Amino acid sequence: MAEVLVLVDHVDGACRKTTSELLTIARRLGEPSAVFVGAGVDAAKETLAAFGAEKVYRADAAALTDYLVVPQAELLAHLVATVSPAAVLLASSAEGKEIAARLAVKIGSGLITDAVDVQSDGAGGVMTTQTAFAGGYTVKATVTHGVPVVAVKPNSAAPEAVSGAAADVAVDFTPSALASGARISAVKPRERTGRPELTEAAIVVSGGRGTGGDFSKVEAFADSLGAAVGASRAAVDAGWYPHTSQVGQTGKQVSPQLYVACGISGAIQHRAGMQTSKTIVAINKDEEAPIFELVDFGVVGDLFAVLPQATGEVTARKG
Amino acid sequence: MNIVVCVKYVPDAQADRTFNASDNTTDRVNVDGLLSELDEYAVEEALKIVEAGEGEVTVLTVGPDQASDAIKKALQMGADKGVHVNDEAIHGSDALATSLVLAEAIKKIGMPDLVVTGMASTDGTMGVVPIMLAERLGVPAVTFASELTVSGSGVSARRDGDAASLTVEAGLPALVSVTDQINEPRYPSFKGIMAAKKKPVENWTLADLGIDSGAVGLANAWTKVEAVAARPPRAVGTIVKDEGDGGAKLAGFLAERKFI
Ligand SMILES: Cc1cc2nc3c(=O)[nH]c(=O)nc-3n(C[C@H](O)[C@H](O)[C@H](O)COP(=O)(O)OP(=O)(O)OC[C@H]3O[C@@H](n4cnc5c(N)ncnc54)[C@H](O)[C@@H]3O)c2cc1C
Ligand SMILES: Nc1ncnc2c1ncn2[C@@H]1O[C@H](COP(=O)(O)O)[C@@H](O)[C@H]1O
Numbered sequence: 377m378a379e380v381l382v383l384v385d386h387v388d389g390a391c392r393k394t395t396s397e398l399l400t401i402a403r404r405l406g407e408p409s410a411v412f413v414g415a416g417v418d419a420a421k422e423t424l425a426a427f428g429a430e431k432v433y434r435a436d437a438a439a440l441t442d443y444l445v446v447p448q449a450e451l452l453a454h455l456v457a458t459v460s461p462a463a464v465l466l467a468s469s470a471e472g473k474e475i476a477a478r479l480a481v482k483i484g485s486g487l488i489t490d491a492v493d494v495q496s497d498g499a500g501g502v503m504t505t506q507t508a509f510a511g512g513y514t515v516k517a518t519v520t521h522g523v524p525v526v527a528v529k530p531n532s533a534a535p536e537a538v539s540g541a542a543a544d545v546a547v548d549f550t551p552s553a554l555a556s557g558a559r560i561s562a563v564k565p566r567e568r569t570g571r572p573e574l575t576e577a578a579i580v581v582s583g584g585r586g587t588g589g590d591f592s593k594v595e596a597f598a599d600s601l602g603a604a605v606g607a608s609r610a611a612v613d614a615g616w617y618p619h620t621s622q623v624g625q626t627g628k629q630v631s632p633q634l635y636v637a638c639g640i641s642g643a644i645q646h647r648a649g650m651q652t653s654k655t656i657v658a659i660n661k662d663e664e665a666p667i668f669e670l671v672d673f674g675v676v677g678d679l680f681a682v683l684p685q686a687t688g689e690v691t692a693r694k695g
Numbered sequence: 696m697n698i699v700v701c702v703k704y705v706p707d708a709q710a711d712r713t714f715n716a717s718d719n720t721t722d723r724v725n726v727d728g729l730l731s732e733l734d735e736y737a738v739e740e741a742l743k744i745v746e747a748g749e750g751e752v753t754v755l756t757v758g759p760d761q762a763s764d765a766i767k768k769a770l771q772m773g774a775d776k777g778v779h780v781n782d783e784a785i786h787g788s789d790a791l792a793t794s795l796v797l798a799e800a801i802k803k804i805g806m807p808d809l810v811v812t813g814m815a816s817t818d819g820t821m822g823v824v825p826i827m828l829a830e831r832l833g834v835p836a837v838t839f840a841s842e843l844t845v846s847g848s849g850v851s852a853r854r855d856g857d858a859a860s861l862t863v864e865a866g867l868p869a870l871v872s873v874t875d876q877i878n879e880p881r882y883p884s885f886k887g888i889m890a891a892k893k894k895p896v897e898n899w900t901l902a903d904l905g906i907d908s909g910a911v912g913l914a915n916a917w918t919k920v921e922a923v924a925a926r927p928p929r930a931v932g933t934i935v936k937d938e939g940d941g942g943a944k945l946a947g948f949l950a951e952r953k954f955i
Contacts, residue, residue, distance in 0.1 A: 444863055445838075469857055470856070470857070471857075474826045474836075474838060476823070477823035477827050478827070480791065481831065484917075487789075487790065487918065489822075508923075509818075515719075516920070517918050517921060518918065518919050518921055519917065519918050519919075520916075520917055520919050557835025557865055558835040558864070558865045560861050560863055561851075561863070562862035563860075563861055565859045566860065575857075619876060633954070655954075656929075656932075657949075668934055670929060670932075671934065672948075673932055673948040675934075675936075675941040675944065676937060677936065677937025677941045681937060681939075682937055682941040682942045683942065685941070685946075686943070686946050688942070689943050693946060694955060
């Protein structure tokens with residue numbers, strides 16, 4: 377069976393949830409091989425083996441991690457040339473998509489980004505599902521040329537635990553001179569909030585301009601549900617919440633089981649980032665707010681009254 | 696400093712965007728279009744850089760006849776000249792082919808010090824054309840810049856990643872894609888609108904760029920849309936007015952759906 381390369385999405389060896397999802401998807405197409413770049417492979421091994429990685433290609437050199445994107449794309453191109461995989465899967469994050477795009481040009485392959493599902497097309501290729509126009513359409517596509525390169529969104533598969541050999545394969549690879557073109561000269565890690573990662577969370581509670589800058593009620597409700605906290609661009613532009621928490625066209629695209637919009641009107645650009653959520657709830661003072669067109673459950677009311685009561689109820693019910 | 700800004704003509708997000716039934720491509724003809732809002736940030740940033748020093752801003756678009764509107768808007772904002780690549784054969788091109796056409800057009804314009812693009816187009820939102828373009832031009836790419844400093848020899852940008860905020864540096868020539876955090880795009884002034892009428896716009900075809908029509912277009916894309924379906928409309932939800940019990944009702948709904 378052909379190998380399927382999965383670029384491991386990790387922070388210092390801590391695998392993001394997408395990695396186990398990608399390995400699960402890879403098994404539908406062939407034999408999963410993880411590609412691990414950077415430090416921390418030992419910490420990651422356990423997860424990689426637990427979700428079926430048969431091999432772990434690892435490369436750890438400053439030449440691969442001190443520069444933006446290109447070295448990783450070159451490494452993958454090198455592996456594609458040596459192992460002729462059935463497909464290459466990456467996380468559809470900003471960085472994952474860029475690595476995918478570079479790789480596709482280098483190896484002359486068709487590229488799919490933002491996939492929400494990947495299946496075998498029954499003929500050795502892939503059949504992907506994407507959403508288009510702010511979630512209004514579903515598009516199924518195949519790759520007709522080269523080794524399919526597919527960037528997959530978080531939460532696109534339920535990770536299935538299956539043990540794999542995770543055989544260690546050190547890759548000796550030196551990137552080209554061109555790869556050092558864009559140098560990462562400083563890294564300022566984000567503050568940890570202790571809440572789940574926005575794009576991976578099963579529940580997201582977001583606040584907008586209607587919070588008036590006071591996110592405490594939004595955060596308390598999120599914490600009662602174990603949810604991530606998001607924000608509209610209006611709230612981010614006002615400086616109330618960090619840009620990394622923005623949901624929407626120019627922020628994060630989330631697709632959780634439950635999305636709760638608090639004091640958010642539901643502009644098309646906001647919808648573009650949350651419309652594919654399974655269940656949608658909104659709290660808004662204005663019964664005409666467009667967000668109510670999307671909801672499974674809506675409360676017309678003041679979030680400063682509704683949220684604390686809901687938080688109390690949730691906490692009580694959880695006992 | 697000479698700058699080429701890549702701008703895209705896109706269907707208006709406020710309008711009902713749709714696909715052509717015959718070939719599953721984005722309908723760009725029967726829907727009102729405009730300069731992609733996210734490319735306004737790219738035009739603005741280029742204008743600011745040139746205004747702080749010297750040089751010229753050329754705007755480049757690949758698209759159908761109506762795409763000249765995108766060029767016009769950028770010229771009204773203050774860009775110096777425009778290049779419009781328009782060829783029947785380009786219809787339905789994917790990101791790979793689009794980046795190829797853009798790369799050849801930029802070579803024909805003359806490699807500038809900087810190529811500036813938006814972070815993603817508001818219709819496709821793949822956000823991969825810039826990085827493919829950089830790959831084809833063989834220049835470093837500083838993507839998703841939310842803050843940009845340009846010196847005589849290089850650029851430095853803030854890029855907000857998932858896990859960290861990075862500072863990324865590159866020498867010139869380089870490609871930079873900018874986010875909507877970077878600036879506040881200007882509105883064309885009356886003077887700008889009048890001046891735009893006299894600015895030169897070149898119209899090129901694939902033949903002008905020496906690109907074989909077999910390298911682009913729908914039939915030659917390396918991905919194929921097999922099916923497009925409108926998502927079923929969401930079932931109409933329950934909406935309650937808060938009469939002192941809205942929070943409790945909300946919790947009740949969440950319990951019913953097993954979120955608690
Ligand atoms: C190029 C571009 C990209 C964009 N990208 C994004 C993006 O990625 N994400 C995004 O979110 N936006 C984006 N926007 C902005 C978008 O168009 C809207 O302006 C923005 O989403 C509005 O945020 P909001 O809903 O919080 O604010 P508003 O539209 O002002 O809505 C606030 C809502 O809060 C309600 N409210 C007020 N007080 C209360 C209260 N006490 N209790 C309950 N409800 C209350 C009001 O009734 C109102 O409906 C983008 C815009 C552009 C042009
Ligand atoms: N047809 C096009 N003509 C000119 N520029 C384009 C075109 N397509 C994409 N771009 C540029 O690439 C950026 C990202 O587009 P995309 O990869 O399509 O999301 C846009 O913001 C533009 O700057």
